[in-house]
Amino acid sequence: MSVATRIGRLSRGEYGTGTQFLRERGLFVLLGAVLLIYLAYPFVSFFTWADTLQPAAFAEPAVLDAVKYSVLTAPVSTVIATVFGVPLAYVLARTSFPGKLFVDALVVLPLVMPPVVGGVMLLSGFGQLTPLGSLANAFGISLTGSYLGIILAQTFVASPFVIITARSGFEGIDREIEQAARSLGKGPIETFRRVSLPLARGSILAGVVLTFARAIGEFGATMMTAYHPHTMPTQIWVTFISDGVAATAPLVVILLGTGFTVVLALQYVGQRITLSS
Template identity: 45%
Template sequence: MTAEPGTALPRWIWLPAALGAAVVALPLAALVGKVEWAQFWTLISSDSSQAALLLSLRTAAISTLLCLVLGIPMALILARRPFPGSGLVRAVVLLPLVLPPVVGGLALLHTFGRRGLLGDSLEVLGMDIAFSTAAVVLAQTFVALPFLVISLEGALRIAGQRYESVAASLGASPSRVLWRVTLPLALPSLLSGTVLAFARALGEFGATITFAGSLEGVTRTLPLEIYLQREVDPDAAIALSLVLVVVAAAVMTLTHRRTRVLR
């Protein structure tokens, strides 16, 4: 496809772009080169590895659903209905993007742990969240939620409110405008944010091990399994790392194609 008039780029820009691509691609190529292909299936088919992969996929899917349920309303309010202190709220919501995940895990532990801010109250209700599968979901949601919020909020700000105003002037209720106008207009960015949230949840490590621990079949997700295997069986760790890369790449590629179609 030829470039459209006015979209030509200076030739020098290809060099830093190629270097940037190499920074990402070369380590992945090195990882592929270290895989013991003759034993690949054996390395990834152990009971602990399969349990970790299934747990990662299940918890990441639940976390992504929570990100949608919580993140869409947050993005809508931040983009459409600014309020006093909304800048501070936005900063707090996006803080996990720059916080070390271990810090997030400690924050969650001191909130939902047995001696945490809400721990005693939850324990009275018979809910013990820390070091459970629910803790994995919370940790993944904590680190993944900002990706969906920032993607959707930016798209809503760019789209403006022209079409929503027209729909409202024709008698559409706010809920109808939301479902029939606002979200369809932002659908490509919503899909991109959802994929980013899922990928971030799938690869979460620091907050999970701090808040949920590493109990096989309960809280030991694939990143934790890779970390443990690195000490006892490096070949298995490399093979499992490749599985995680392939799963994440497949999800992002599939959604990118659908996003391009929608655009």
């Protein structure tokens, strides 16, 4: 249910009058307001502090390079996570097999462990001295300290988002609908493509958006596997260390703008899901 729908019901008295609502739930409002103010305060203080930021700051070579590297890698990581993650989500939603609990845990694990730990594990598997890293080097391909290193880190950390949300979407589909398609002679792949995928599209799109947002904001694992070239989060850290917090403002503004766009996209997807349900 959207915020607008809730407000409409409140105004019609379905939740009681506004005064009654506040009186009965005043403690909830107060506690929630404290956290809301805390969450809003850094944004207000940042934009108050950065109001003197000059447009020329966004054209600095380091800023443009960082934006370029992030924009070139995050979509690739998102596509990889989606192409392989959505089928995995469908398998997890529709089948049972030995070791499924282990697979479930493995999917969620990158979300709960520190990203820098993920970077260490990626280096142990794809570093230049590892078997895979050495094999790639023999063909002139560097799996770390390169675009590939960034993509490896982003995909590892961000892919669980699309898997988990897509799985939730598939699990919300009535199995009888899929069985009806099968009874009409549709094969498993065609049933997935023409029935399951369209019905779960809202959850999948939400997962894709979250995956992209996580990929473009990834720092810890990326810094470990590909300190060079600098993505936006890495460049923010480098700039902070060398020039102080004020110098990071242009990239912070860009990332905040990206985050705001992601939030709007998620709100739109959520409204579409609500309207279609």
